[in-house]
Amino acid sequence: MSLLNKKILIIDDEEDLLRLLKTVLHKEGLENIYTATTAKDGWQQFQEKQPDLVLLDIMLPDGEGYDVCKQIRNISKVPILFLSAKSEETDKIVGFAIGGDDYITKPFSPKEVAYRVKAQLRRSDFLQEMKEESPIIKAGPFELNEQRAELKKHGETIELKPKELGMMTHLLKNPNQIISKESLVNKVWGEDFIGFDNTIMVHIRRLREKIEEQPSNPKYLITVKGLGYKLVIKDE
Numbered sequence: 001m002s003l004l005n006k007k008i009l010i011i012d013d014e015e016d017l018l019r020l021l022k023t024v025l026h027k028e029g030l031e032n033i034y035t036a037t038t039a040k041d042g043w044q045q046f047q048e049k050q051p052d053l054v055l056l057d058i059m060l061p062d063g064e065g066y067d068v069c070k071q072i073r074n075i076s077k078v079p080i081l082f083l084s085a086k087s088e089e090t091d092k093i094v095g096f097a098i099g100g101d102d103y104i105t106k107p108f109s110p111k112e113v114a115y116r117v118k119a120q121l122r123r124s125d126f127l128q129e130m131k132e133e134s135p136i137i138k139a140g141p142f143e144l145n146e147q148r149a150e151l152k153k154h155g156e157t158i159e160l161k162p163k164e165l166g167m168m169t170h171l172l173k174n175p176n177q178i179i180s181k182e183s184l185v186n187k188v189w190g191e192d193f194i195g196f197d198n199t200i201m202v203h204i205r206r207l208r209e210k211i212e213e214q215p216s217n218p219k220y221l222i223t224v225k226g227l228g229y230k231l232v233i234k235d236e
Contacts, residue, residue, distance in 0.1 A: 003028070003029040003030050003031075003118070003121070004029065004031060005032070006030055006032065006052045006053070006121055007032040007033075007034065007049055007050070007051040007052050007053075008025060008030055008032065008033050008034070008051055008052065008053050008054075008055065008117065009034045009035070009036065009042070009045055009046055009049060009051035009053070009054045009055070010022070010033065010034070010035045010036070010054075010055040011035075011036045011037075011038075011039070011041075011042035011045075011054065011055070011056050011057060011060065011065065011068065012035075012037065012055070012056075012057040012060075012083060013037045013038065013057065013059075013060055013061050014057075015037070018035045018037070020110050021033075021055065021110055021113060021114075022035065023110075024110040024111060024113070024114045025114055025117065027114075028114045028115075028117075028118060030114075030117070034049050034051065037060075037061070038060055038061055038062045038063075039060045039061075039062050039063035039064070039065070039067060039068050040062055040063075042056070042060070042068050043068055043071055043072075046068075046071075046072060046076075051078065052078055052079075052121060052124065053078055053079045053080075053081070053117060053120055053121055053124070054072065054078060054079070054080045054081070055081050055083055055113070055117070056068060056069060056080055056081065056082055056083065056100075057082075057083045057084065058082055058083070058084040058086055058091070058095070059084070059085070059086075065082060065084075066094065066095070066098055069082075069095075069098050069099055069100060070098055070099070072099075073098070073099040078124070079101040079102070079120035079121070079123070079124050080099060080100050080101055080102075081100070081101060081102040081103075081104060081113075081116060081117065081120065082095045082100045082102065082103045082104065083104050083106060083108075083113075084103065084104070084105060084106060085105070085106045086105075087105045091103075101120055102116055102120060104116065135147065137169075137172045137173065139172050139175045139231075139233045140175075140220070140233040140234060141153050141154045142168075142172060142211075142233075143155075144168065144169060144172050146169065149162075149165055151165065151168055153211060158210050158211060159210070160207075160210060161206075163188055163189070163203055164203060164206060164207050164210070166187065166188035167184055167188050167203060167204070167207060168207060168211070170183070170184060170187045170188065171221070171229070171231035172231065174231070175231050175232075175233040176230065176231070176232060176233055177230065178224050178227050178228050178229070178230050179228050179229050179230065179231075180227065180228035181196070181197065181200050181228050181229075182228075183228070184200060184228070184229070185200065204221065204223075204229060207221060208221050219232070220232055220233070
């Protein structure tokens with residue numbers, strides 16, 4: 001992983017700490033280091049610099065790092081590592097709950113921080129590569145990204161629950177083919193069909209409510225009486 005072009009933003013009001021972290025990160029090959037000493041400046045720098053990772057102090061002169069984290073999470077998924085003198089378990093839980101990726105308690109070893117930064121950057125790069133290589137199934141108006149567990153219809157995202165997504169995946173991989181109830185249960189639930197008849201019907205109804213314009217008169221997900229279901233895909 002090349003670190004030369006990675007941008008790091010450090011938001012902390014301790015000037016000495018900022019200088020120390022910049023020095024250590026430079027030695028580890030990270031050249032693009034930006035700093036801020038207030039929440040307001042940190043948020044502004046984030047928007048301007050668009051960093052690949054943020055080191056964020058919790059206690060800042062004009063607010064809390066928690067609030068900055070929430071602002072960042074509204075627009076970005078970049079790794080956020082909290083730096084804090086607060087060592088209580090509840091503080092760490094809050095940090096992770098609002099979107100933090102790591103929580104480093106002061107005093108800490110700058111070298112350890114550098115290694116944690118590099119680990120998060122490697123992980124971020126890996127996840128990005130996975131997204132770029134995600135298998136995408138396209139059929140008619142539907143587009144399914146398996147890696148991201150995301151279904152779109154005409155470009156609009158459709159929110160599906162896990163079992164609904166599993167059923168839609170199996171149907172999309174076999175368009176215009178009759179899929180038996182037994183096959184759906186086996187693929188999605190990993191069990192035998194016995195006792196699943198009502199469950200399948202309920203999930204099919206809910207799936208139709210999300211993908212059909214007229215669920216009671218389905219255009220795509222149709223029932224083949226006595227045999228199962230078929231996802232009808234025509235060139236549009």
